[in-house]
Amino acid sequence: MAHLNLDENTIASCRESAKKIADDVQEFVDKRATVSTERTILRLYGVDGVTHDGVPLPNVLVDEIKRNSALPLGAAYYVANACLNRNIIPQEVAEKVARGELDIIKMPRAPYDEIIGKANEMARPAMQRIKENRQTRERMLKELGEGQQPYLYVIVATGNIYEDVVQAQAAARQGADIIAVIRSTGQSLLDYVPYGATTEGFGGTFATQENFRIMRSALDDVSKELGRYIRLVNYASGLCMPEIAAMGALERLDVMLNDALYGILFRDINMQRTLVDQFFSRVINGFSGIIINTGEDNYLTTADAVEAAHTVLASDFINEQFALAAGIPPEQMGLGHAFEMDPDLTDGFLYEVAQAQMIRQIFPKAPIKYMPPTKYMTGNIFKGHIQDAMFNIAAIMTHQGIQLLGMLTEAIHTPFLQDRYLSIENAKYIFNNMKHLGDDIEFKNGGIIETRAKEVLNKSAALLKEMETKGLFKSLEDGIFADVKRSFTGGKGLDGVFVKDEKYINPFIPLMLGGENE
Numbered sequence: 001m002a003h004l005n006l007d008e009n010t011i012a013s014c015r016e017s018a019k020k021i022a023d024d025v026q027e028f029v030d031k032r033a034t035v036s037t038e039r040t041i042l043r044l045y046g047v048d049g050v051t052h053d054g055v056p057l058p059n060v061l062v063d064e065i066k067r068n069s070a071l072p073l074g075a076a077y078y079v080a081n082a083c084l085n086r087n088i089i090p091q092e093v094a095e096k097v098a099r100g101e102l103d104i105i106k107m108p109r110a111p112y113d114e115i116i117g118k119a120n121e122m123a124r125p126a127m128q129r130i131k132e133n134r135q136t137r138e139r140m141l142k143e144l145g146e147g148q149q150p151y152l153y154v155i156v157a158t159g160n161i162y163e164d165v166v167q168a169q170a171a172a173r174q175g176a177d178i179i180a181v182i183r184s185t186g187q188s189l190l191d192y193v194p195y196g197a198t199t200e201g202f203g204g205t206f207a208t209q210e211n212f213r214i215m216r217s218a219l220d221d222v223s224k225e226l227g228r229y230i231r232l233v234n235y236a237s238g239l240c241m242p243e244i245a246a247m248g249a250l251e252r253l254d255v256m257l258n259d260a261l262y263g264i265l266f267r268d269i270n271m272q273r274t275l276v277d278q279f280f281s282r283v284i285n286g287f288s289g290i291i292i293n294t295g296e297d298n299y300l301t302t303a304d305a306v307e308a309a310h311t312v313l314a315s316d317f318i319n320e321q322f323a324l325a326a327g328i329p330p331e332q333m334g335l336g337h338a339f340e341m342d343p344d345l346t347d348g349f350l351y352e353v354a355q356a357q358m359i360r361q362i363f364p365k366a367p368i369k370y371m372p373p374t375k376y377m378t379g380n381i382f383k384g385h386i387q388d389a390m391f392n393i394a395a396i397m398t399h400q401g402i403q404l405l406g407m408l409t410e411a412i413h414t415p416f417l418q419d420r421y422l423s424i425e426n427a428k429y430i431f432n433n434m435k436h437l438g439d440d441i442e443f444k445n446g447g448i449i450e451t452r453a454k455e456v457l458n459k460s461a462a463l464l465k466e467m468e469t470k471g472l473f474k475s476l477e478d479g480i481f482a483d484v485k486r487s488f489t490g491g492k493g494l495d496g497v498f499v500k501d502e503k504y505i506n507p508f509i510p511l512m513l514g515g516e517n518e
Helices: 008-030 035-044 057-067 075-086 090-098 112-144 161-174 209-226 238-250 261-266 271-288 296-302 309-325 348-362 381-397 415-432 448-470 473-479 508-513
Strands: 032-033 149-154 176-181 232-235 256-257 291-293 336-339 370-371 402-404 497-499
Touching: 008 271, 008 309, 008 448, 008 497, 032 256, 032 271, 035 057, 035 209, 035 271, 035 415, 035 508, 057 075, 057 090, 075 090, 075 112, 075 149, 112 238, 112 271, 112 508, 149 161, 149 415, 161 176, 161 348, 161 415, 176 256, 176 448, 209 238, 232 238, 232 271, 238 256, 238 271, 261 271, 261 296, 261 473, 261 508, 271 473, 271 497, 271 508, 296 309, 296 336, 296 348, 309 336, 309 348, 309 448, 336 348, 348 448, 370 381, 381 415, 415 473, 448 473
Parallel strands: 149 176, 149 402, 176 232, 232 256, 256 291, 336 370, 370 402
Antiparallel strands: 032 497
């Protein structure tokens, strides 16, 4: 593989700064939990369904505990105690609370050691199911095989899960390796998870556990038909970030878009809320064997891709440390970047290759997710198809891991079947014809590509040093990423954050980080 002469000491300095930034945030996170974290615990305990007026039972139970100012001990504490007291299961606890038949706050308390024991015991079925899902994925990959990297990643976004199934299977037959079901517009701002199969999303389909199950089953069918395992993607982000991660783990999703910074910057979700939620969601993803995708590419939709390239790399370094803290190995870190420079820029392709090669070298084990041109796509589908081809050339040259295929109709409409076919055809043609290009070239020492990569790396190191002093929270307030400023106490969801009591219980974090998969 072609190699850029990057300074290893500078890379090590970046990692050292990123670790200090992440450790500072982790100290804050470890003392807190959120309503969505508590609902996630309940979902993993098997609590499911809605009331007669459509309110999810996990919300009913957590809202009841919150109304009594009792959240600091955690939902697991009260549910485990109620199960001991009444000899019932968590689902029955939720149903009885919803009907007003049970006051879990005022009932007699069992000894704390017994409550802890019961909380851990009730966690085992979900742990076992997730472990079996991971084993099923590994078995299917071994038996069926998979596409070659860069994996061809495409989206479906009809709003109707059953229509999504038709389009997803068609895309797989056309050559796609990864199918992402785009979420309905605005779902990230809902502080609850919709229930059941849905057919009326806008710009995408609601992320629900039943929708996950339907699509996973459909992709398993087409995987067996094609003799190639097809991965399924959804979005563990927004106000229900850890809940969606849990649902994905229970239904064997393979990849999750999972980054708190995206929600803070582009959805104005409170930074405290989403960084606390991110940790638990990533612990679940790590234990499940799910590849996370981080959202650095989005910075370049609001900031200039030439001037802000170093912020993408800095964020990759920080996300790497957050992932390690949550038990995610490098092989599950789909760190992000994007092909977003102005196509009229002289030597812009060389700068794009510099960015792609630099990130590939710095994170050699990560299945890097490379995002297509979007910012400068227009209604000119012919130029757009060429831009996508240039993007595909950069990917195969630099050994990217996951290639979200560009669509020639980007900026016009949600892709039609034929748009995806043309994009897949484009990528397959280039990936085959240029398969070993990156192994057969060398980068000129001191040339444009290497000089640009060193410049970006050095600026990233300087930015991380600055952030190390400020901390991540203050850096976000100052607009370090994407030219977007956010307040520590502003945004959506802050009222769902609370400080844990010393007897707070969440059995899943220690169990999932404790080597249960070994």
